[in-house]
Amino acid sequence: MFSILATESASSAGWISMVVWLVILFAFMYFFMVRPQKKEQQKKNSMLAELAVGDTILTTSGFYGTVIDIADDTVIVEFGSNKNCRIPMQKAAISAVHFLYDNRKFYFYYIKKRHRDWAAAKKNDV
Numbered sequence: 001m002f003s004i005l006a007t008e009s010a011s012s013a014g015w016i017s018m019v020v021w022l023v024i025l026f027a028f029m030y031f032f033m034v035r036p037q038k039k040e041q042q043k044k045n046s047m048l049a050e051l052a053v054g055d056t057i058l059t060t061s062g063f064y065g066t067v068i069d070i071a072d073d074t075v076i077v078e079f080g081s082n083k084n085c086r087i088p089m090q091k092a093a094i095s096a097v098h099f100l101y102d103n104r105k106f107y108f109y110y111i112k113k114r115h116r117d118w119a120a121a122k123k124n125d126v
Contacts, residue, residue, distance in 0.1 A: 048091050051075070058096040059089065 051057075055067050057077065065077035068086055075094070079085045 047097055048094060051091070051094070051097060056098045057094050058098060060093050060095045064098070 051067060051070060053067050053070060056064060057067060057075075058064055059077070063079055065079040065087075067075050068078050069076040073091050074088055075091055076086055076088050079087065
């Protein structure tokens with residue numbers, strides 16, 4: 001009689017530990033996979049909501065362009081210095097919005113980094 005009770009309590013302890021591990025696993029997946037994805041999606045949606053005519057954008061294909069017109073889910077983007085290259089595209093194809101000041105800051109950072117790398121390579125060659 002006591003052996004049957006001992007077996008039942010051991011098997012229930014096994015089930016409880018398995019449920020605890022499953023809860024830990026799902027909590028880990030939520031905090032390290034689902035939650036950051038939701039935050040990133042919210043950030044992108046707010047960026048697209050604040051999009052205005054004249055903003056410089058980066059598309060998912062890697063092209064920089066200037067927003068000419070905005071419709072509900074479509075934007076018309078002008079690429080390069082050619083004023084005749086205006087392409088309608090979906091808002092979902094915009095990966096980042098860059099402002100002129102941010103582009104200059106990034107450009108100067110890039111030039112400084114390239115110069116530093118070049119100077120370090122030249123120093124190592126001598």
